[in-house]
Amino acid sequence: xxxxxxxxxxxxxxxVDFVVVGGVAxxxxxxxxxxxxxxxxxxRADSNLDCLVTALALLRPYLRxxxxxLPFRFDAPTLKAGLNFTLTTDLGWIDLLGEIAGxxxxxxxxxxxQIELFGIVCKVLDLETLIRTKRAAGRPKDLEGxxxxxIIKARQR
Amino acid sequence: xxxxxxxxxxxxRDVDVTLIDASLRRTVxxxxxxxxxxxxxxxxxxxxxxxxxDALR
Numbered sequence: 001x002x003x004x005x006x007x008x009x010x011x012x013x014x015x016v017d018f019v020v021v022g023g024v025a026x027x028x029x030x031x032x033x034x035x036x037x038x039x040x041x042x043x044r045a046d047s048n049l050d051c052l053v054t055a056l057a058l059l060r061p062y063l064r065x066x067x068x069x070l071p072f073r074f075d076a077p078t079l080k081a082g083l084n085f086t087l088t089t090d091l092g093w094i095d096l097l098g099e100i101a102g103x104x105x106x107x108x109x110x111x112x113x114q115i116e117l118f119g120i121v122c123k124v125l126d127l128e129t130l131i132r133t134k135r136a137a138g139r140p141k142d143l144e145g146x147x148x149x150x151i152i153k154a155r156q157r
Numbered sequence: 158x159x160x161x162x163x164x165x166x167x168x169x170r171d172v173d174v175t176l177i178d179a180s181l182r183r184t185v186x187x188x189x190x191x192x193x194x195x196x197x198x199x200x201x202x203x204x205x206x207x208x209x210x211d212a213l214r
Contacts, residue, residue: 032176117186147168
């Protein structure tokens with residue numbers, strides 16, 4: 001089970017620069033759709049990679065779906081060498097995304113809202129940009145979710 | 158209107174807006190807690206189903 005609140009707290013307490021995207025962002029905006037993981041777009045700055053390691057290394061991160069026993073090291077060089085990581089941790093599933101269809105952390109952070117929850121403040125992609133990124137991704141599985149988000153947007157007018 | 162808009166418009170017709178309205182009445186914290194509770198329920202349901210399936214073997 002993914003403990004969304006505890007994962008967000010772990011990132012925030014370590015000072016990670018990230019924007020929540022995907023299903024959890026959709027839920028934050030009011031989508032009733034279930035999701036199993038938390039997707040975050042993270043800053044690729046060297047200092048931020050160190051913060052990510054501080055936040056997650058003790059939670060035994062491992063590549064989701066990979067056979068057990070691979071020599072996976074969750075450290076700054078690994079993060080620097082890769083971009084998007086789909087991980088299991090002791091707190092559940094988290095996707096660390098260096099880039100999505102809508103861009104990088106630098107592109108998306110200005111299009112986020114800061115919300116206070118569970119005693120922390122974190123950035124969540126704003127509704128308009130969330131819809132735009134899901135449209136840009138063009139995945140059939142997102143179409144129903146986009147329809148819900150469009151209705152939420154219309155309800156907020 | 159492009160074809161993607163048309164497809165999304167078709168999906169919008171079938172969205173259960175009562176679920177959306179109920180969700181919008183909650184705080185963001187309550188919505189994320191509901192996700193966790195649902196996942197907990199899903200895992201219990203799956204375990205119970207597997208147990209029952211094993212018992213029938």
